[in-house]
Amino acid sequence: MSIMNKIKKNLPKIMTYTVLIAGALTILFPFFWMLSTSLKTPIEAVKFPPTFIPENPQFSNYADAWQKVNFTRYFLNTIFITICELVGVLLTSILAAYSFARFNFKGREFIFVSMLAIMMIPMPVYIVPGYMMLQKFGWIDTYYAQIVPWLANVFSIFLLRQHFKTIPNDLYDAAVIDGYSDLGFLFKIVVPLSKPALVTIAIFTTLSSWNSFIWPLVMTNSDSIRPVQVGLAYFIQEQSTSYTLLMAASTFVILPLVILFFIAQKQIVASYSRSGLKD
Amino acid sequence: MKAKRIFFKAMLFLLPTLAILIIFRLIPIIYAFRISFYDWGIAGPKAFVGFSNYIEIFKDAKFWQSLMNTFWYVLTVLPGVIFLSLFIALLLNQQIKMRGTLRTIYFLPEVTSIIAISIVWKWIYHPRIGIANYVLSLFALGPFRWLEESRGIFEMMVQHELPILLKGPSLALFSLSLMTVWKSLGYNVLIYLAGLQNIPNHYYESAKIDGASKWQTFRHITWPLLSPTTFYVFIMTTITSFQVFAPVWMMTGPPAGGPLGTTNVIVYYLYDMAFNYSKYGYGTAIAFVLFLIILGLTVVQKKYGEKNVHYE
Numbered sequence: 001m002s003i004m005n006k007i008k009k010n011l012p013k014i015m016t017y018t019v020l021i022a023g024a025l026t027i028l029f030p031f032f033w034m035l036s037t038s039l040k041t042p043i044e045a046v047k048f049p050p051t052f053i054p055e056n057p058q059f060s061n062y063a064d065a066w067q068k069v070n071f072t073r074y075f076l077n078t079i080f081i082t083i084c085e086l087v088g089v090l091l092t093s094i095l096a097a098y099s100f101a102r103f104n105f106k107g108r109e110f111i112f113v114s115m116l117a118i119m120m121i122p123m124p125v126y127i128v129p130g131y132m133m134l135q136k137f138g139w140i141d142t143y144y145a146q147i148v149p150w151l152a153n154v155f156s157i158f159l160l161r162q163h164f165k166t167i168p169n170d171l172y173d174a175a176v177i178d179g180y181s182d183l184g185f186l187f188k189i190v191v192p193l194s195k196p197a198l199v200t201i202a203i204f205t206t207l208s209s210w211n212s213f214i215w216p217l218v219m220t221n222s223d224s225i226r227p228v229q230v231g232l233a234y235f236i237q238e239q240s241t242s243y244t245l246l247m248a249a250s251t252f253v254i255l256p257l258v259i260l261f262f263i264a265q266k267q268i269v270a271s272y273s274r275s276g277l278k279d
Numbered sequence: 280m281k282a283k284r285i286f287f288k289a290m291l292f293l294l295p296t297l298a299i300l301i302i303f304r305l306i307p308i309i310y311a312f313r314i315s316f317y318d319w320g321i322a323g324p325k326a327f328v329g330f331s332n333y334i335e336i337f338k339d340a341k342f343w344q345s346l347m348n349t350f351w352y353v354l355t356v357l358p359g360v361i362f363l364s365l366f367i368a369l370l371l372n373q374q375i376k377m378r379g380t381l382r383t384i385y386f387l388p389e390v391t392s393i394i395a396i397s398i399v400w401k402w403i404y405h406p407r408i409g410i411a412n413y414v415l416s417l418f419a420l421g422p423f424r425w426l427e428e429s430r431g432i433f434e435m436m437v438q439h440e441l442p443i444l445l446k447g448p449s450l451a452l453f454s455l456s457l458m459t460v461w462k463s464l465g466y467n468v469l470i471y472l473a474g475l476q477n478i479p480n481h482y483y484e485s486a487k488i489d490g491a492s493k494w495q496t497f498r499h500i501t502w503p504l505l506s507p508t509t510f511y512v513f514i515m516t517t518i519t520s521f522q523v524f525a526p527v528w529m530m531t532g533p534p535a536g537g538p539l540g541t542t543n544v545i546v547y548y549l550y551d552m553a554f555n556y557s558k559y560g561y562g563t564a565i566a567f568v569l570f571l572i573i574l575g576l577t578v579v580q581k582k583y584g585e586k587n588v589h590y591e
Contacts, residue, residue: 016370023367024384027461031387033410034399048408092295099292103285111293118304122522122573124546125566128553129307129314149303152296182288211392213525218554229394233529236398243402250395261390265383268390272466273473 034254038062038247045244058244065248073224074231081146081227082209088151089205090198096152097160098186102172119154123214131218145219146227150209156201159274163197164190200271203264210257228253311563319560332564342565344540345548351448352456352544353520359460360467360516361509367464368471369501382472386465393462397529400458401426404530426451426530429538449541455526463519467512474508475501514577521573522546545569 007014037045038061039054066072100112130149131140139145167190175185191198213229220226226234232253236246261268290297315332318325336342367385371378388396403411404425415421428435431446432453448456478501486496524546528535536543536551543551545565553562 013375016373016375020367020370020375020381024381027384027388027464030396030399030403030461033403037402046408049413050408050410092299095292096296099289103289103292105286105289106282108289111297115296115300118300118308121304121308122518122566122570124522124524124549125311125563125570126304126307127550128559128563128566129310130303132314132559133303133307133310149299152299154300157296182292207390213392213394214550229392232392232398233394236394236529243405246398247402250398253395254391257390257392258387261387262383269382269386269469272386272389272469 034247034250037243038251040244042242042244045242061244061248062252065245066252068245069231069235070223071228071231071249071252074226074228077143077225078210078227078229081143082206084143084147085150085209086202086205088147089153089156090201092152093156093160093201094186094191094198096157097164098182098190100157100161101164101167102182115154115157127214127218134219140219141221141225143225146216146225149215150212153201153205156205159200160194160197163194167193196267196270199264199267200274203268203271206260207257311566314560315564315567317560319558319563321557321559324560328560332561333568335561336564336568341540341543342545342548345536345543345545348448348452348541349521349523349544352452352459352523353517355448355453355456356459356463356520357513357516359456360463361512363460364464364467364512365471365505365509368468368475369497371468372472372475382465382468385468388462388464389466391462393525394529396458396462397526400454401530404454423450425454426542427538429541449538451531451538452542455523455530455542458526459520459523463516467516470512471505471508474505478504517576518573521569521576524550 036052036054039057039059040051040061041056041058044051044055100108134140134145134149137144139148171189172185175189180188211229212227213233216227216230217233220230223231232249235249314324316327316329318328318332371382375381403409406412406422406424406427409425411425412422415423428450430449431441432450433445433447434441435450447453482500482504483496486500491499523544527542527544527547528550531537531542536547546569549562549565549569552558552565
């Protein structure tokens with residue numbers, strides 16, 4: 001086969017690859033530009049036409065950005081809040097999902113549907129009264145305000161309930177004969193059988209907690225209590241910092257989740273695919 | 280009484296979840312309803328005003344502008360997200376190398392923080408030295424003022440002043456839409472890929488036997504069988520786009536919502552009223568209007584969408 005014919009035959013393939021790769025480069029470009037700017041000197045950063053590869057990479061930009069405001073504290077706050085939320089949400093969801101899946105009680109459907117309805121109401125509706133209530137509790141500007149209201153998640157309960165329902169009744173009966181209590185059965189037998197669903201919940205909770213913004217923005221005032229997203233937002237707004245430092249800060253704020261994403265890529269992709277099929 | 284014991288046990292397991300949902304969702308929502316009927320400031324309720332917060336909303340030109348901005352934002356994000364993600368998913372749903380890698384790259388923006396990404400895009404959109412203007416200048420286009428441009432995009436296309444409803448979103452608002460499409464593409468590609476894999480292969484085999492062209496196969500098999508997926512993408516994108524906030528807060532102004540209020544979307548407006556002006560009653564009333572709009576859209580979409588959704 002001549003080269004021309006080969007090209008002709010593979011033309012659709014070639015076009016597919018061209019479009020997909022061009023698209024992927026477009027997606028990646030903002031990340032590349034962020035990294036590139038983060039390594040430039042302030043003078044090089046404002047050059048026009050711009051340079052793509054920094055002439056003299058300034059790794060000190062990262063240290064400078066980190067020290068300009070208290071990023072160590074912000075990160076520790078976010079890690080602490082995320083871990084608390086993760087443990088809390090897993091615990092409350094496991095218990096609630098088990099209740100819905102295992103027990104046949106009056107009002108079960110009503111309670112479940114009401115929960116789903118409450119979850120549908122957008123956050124802007126309850127953020128003002130939520131703020132007033134937390135004020136009455138004396139919780140404004142505390143970790144409680146950032147953690148406790150988010151310790152229940154109906155979507156997680158929904159996902160887990162579906163999974164728990166698939167566990168056969170015989171297993172329960174056998175466990176009861178073996179002397180297991182409900183809690184024992186739940187945590188020693190059901191939970192180990194539900195790892196994929198639990199991983200999905202853990203991923204969604206971590207992502208939403210790490211990236212949450214408007215709630216902690218409203219509920220916190222002082223620097224020492226802020227999570228990293230709010231810290232970064234104020235860093236950007238208050239400091240008349242040059243873009244080199246802003247890009248360096250953006251890079252290290254994005255980095256932990258990108259690393260997590262590459263480590264747990266398969267699980268994350270599977271979780272998201274599953275979430276779309278939830279109804 | 281066995282039933283009673285089971286009920287008691289079930290409630291015990293539900294207690295943590297119920298307590299949190301009641302205290303931090305249900306009560307605030309009911310409370311919000313009450314607040315919306317008061318002139319409520321930082322020091323508490325000043326006076327019961329009945330429906331006047333709601334009436335004031337309908338006379339408030341800024342509210343109408345924020346509503347129109349929000350609609351434009353949703354209307355520009357929707358087609359971008361739906362068609363691009365479907366297109367990419369169709370391309371990825373073939374026997375190709377690097378499929379996993381490409382899918383990962385498209386998904387990457389989804390896991391990044393909107394705050395960090397907003398500032399990166401603000402830098403890209405810089406009116407004088409931004410890379411967007413530089414790239415366009417290579418094609419002899421621009422320069423544009425992006426986030427600082429208050430003219431409508433349709434107005435800019437025809438280079439003539441247009442009546443308010445035909446101006447289209449300002450270029451500033453459209454810049455936010457572009458970023459949103461970039462950020463949410465990967466998630467919707469995944470959803471479409473899952474949808475495509477649910478289409479049974481025998482449909483394609485019979486189409487092949489009947490000698491259907493690629494376009495015919497797409498038009499008569501793929502697209503109708505994907506309608507539940509498209510429906511899902513449509514609803515979710517609409518609902519989340521209606522609540523856009525962080526990019527406006529981060530990227531526009533000062534003051535945020537600018538230039539000339541053309542990026543002032545409804546959630547930003549209610550935040551502004553409640554937390555910058557301490558008009559809690561008014562802000563909450565706006566929140567309820569937003570809620571009713573979202574509820575109405577969901578109902579309409581469900582009714583209209585379900586009729587046109589092709590289930591197997």
